[in-house]
Amino acid sequence: MSSVGFVAVTGATGAVGGRVARLLADRGVRQRLVVRDPARAPQLPGAEAVRATYDDPDALRAAFTGVDAVFLVSAAEHPERVRQHLTAVDAVADAGVDRVVYTSFLAPAPDATFTLVRDHWKTEQRLQERDLAYTALRDSIYLDFMPFMAGAEGVIRGPAGDGRLAAVARDDVAEVAAEVLLGEGHERAAYDVTGGSLQTFDEIAAQLAEITGRPVTYRRETLEEAWASRASYGAPDWEVEGWISTYLAVGAGELAVVSDTVERLTGHPPTTLPELVERRPDLVAGLLPDH
Numbered sequence: 001m002s003s004v005g006f007v008a009v010t011g012a013t014g015a016v017g018g019r020v021a022r023l024l025a026d027r028g029v030r031q032r033l034v035v036r037d038p039a040r041a042p043q044l045p046g047a048e049a050v051r052a053t054y055d056d057p058d059a060l061r062a063a064f065t066g067v068d069a070v071f072l073v074s075a076a077e078h079p080e081r082v083r084q085h086l087t088a089v090d091a092v093a094d095a096g097v098d099r100v101v102y103t104s105f106l107a108p109a110p111d112a113t114f115t116l117v118r119d120h121w122k123t124e125q126r127l128q129e130r131d132l133a134y135t136a137l138r139d140s141i142y143l144d145f146m147p148f149m150a151g152a153e154g155v156i157r158g159p160a161g162d163g164r165l166a167a168v169a170r171d172d173v174a175e176v177a178a179e180v181l182l183g184e185g186h187e188r189a190a191y192d193v194t195g196g197s198l199q200t201f202d203e204i205a206a207q208l209a210e211i212t213g214r215p216v217t218y219r220r221e222t223l224e225e226a227w228a229s230r231a232s233y234g235a236p237d238w239e240v241e242g243w244i245s246t247y248l249a250v251g252a253g254e255l256a257v258v259s260d261t262v263e264r265l266t267g268h269p270p271t272t273l274p275e276l277v278e279r280r281p282d283l284v285a286g287l288l289p290d291h
């Protein structure tokens with residue numbers, strides 16, 4: 001029986017936090033869902049919803065007080081994301097909670113090629129500085145995003161060269177998180193959470209083509225082409241840089257990691273892209289010929 005009986009789950013209105021909350025509810029764990037809008041929180045047995053954003057230290061501290069562990073989901077892309085994460089980590093510590101599981105990203109470093117990963121490095125640093133019994137789940141890119149990367153045109157575009165990655169399903173990320181939250185011996189550890197094998201974007205495009213029965217290709221872009229092809233979105237530079245640097249990081253080999261974390265903690269091999277689409281056909285709806 002786990003010693004963790006009451007868990008605060010942030011991001012419960014989102015994909016990963018929502019899945020973790022469901023898995024914990026299935027196991028009879030009492031939860032406090034810490035969300036920006038309680039009206040959108042999932043209705044689950046043993047769960048109460050409270051409002052707190054990562055900009056509100058007092059609400060966060062109150063939300064975390066009294067729980068045995070916190071599942072801390074990294075915030076949406078935002079220029080102030082590091083400050084938000086540090087506020088959340090400090091609130092965990094100030095609430096007197098020792099145990100926290102944080103959704104990080106592969107190879108966090110102050111000079112990571114993927115710019116948004118630098119935020120995770122700073123957040124992990126703060127988890128250490130506050131002397132928390134944390135577990136950093138260093139996720140690869142979500143497998144669920146591969147069809148979206150191809151877009152309606154069926155073209156994955158980016159400056160990734162022949163770089164490889166082992167994308168991981170959000171379902172697997174959530175299962176790992178639930179195991180780590182309820183299990184023993186994961187304190188002060190960082191786990192790479194990846195798919196089962198490395199693939200190039202050519203191979204991912206070929207898999208998507210086979211699954212959907214329509215052409216899907218990978219177009220290698222130069223850095224200049226990558227900025228030009230995204231100019232029409234009108235997104236701020238920091239955001240476009242985040243998108244493009246994902247591909248650069250793959251090209252630089254920084255995501256070429258395969259770990260045994262999913263199998264070790266869940267008892268099943270990592271979900272593959274065909275398996276994921278079979279479970280979630282909606283993921284490729286935008287790629288199907290009649291769309």
Ligand SMILES: NC(=O)c1ccc[n+]([C@@H]2O[C@H](COP(=O)([O-])OP(=O)(O)OC[C@H]3O[C@@H](n4cnc5c(N)ncnc54)[C@H](OP(=O)(O)O)[C@@H]3O)[C@@H](O)[C@H]2O)c1
Nearest residue numbers: 011012013014015016017036053054074075076140141142
């Ligand atoms: N590994 C990857 O490929 C990858 C890709 C994209 C993102 N991520 C990171 O992984 C996280 C979880 O992924 P996901 O798929 O579950 O994302 P998601 O479906 O967008 O859910 C994000 C959750 O975080 C909450 N949130 C975001 N910013 C917040 C803030 N400032 N204060 C409080 N709550 C906030 C959202 O609340 P609302 O419902 O109110 O918006 C939502 O519940 C993301 O937030 C992002 O940091 C990883």
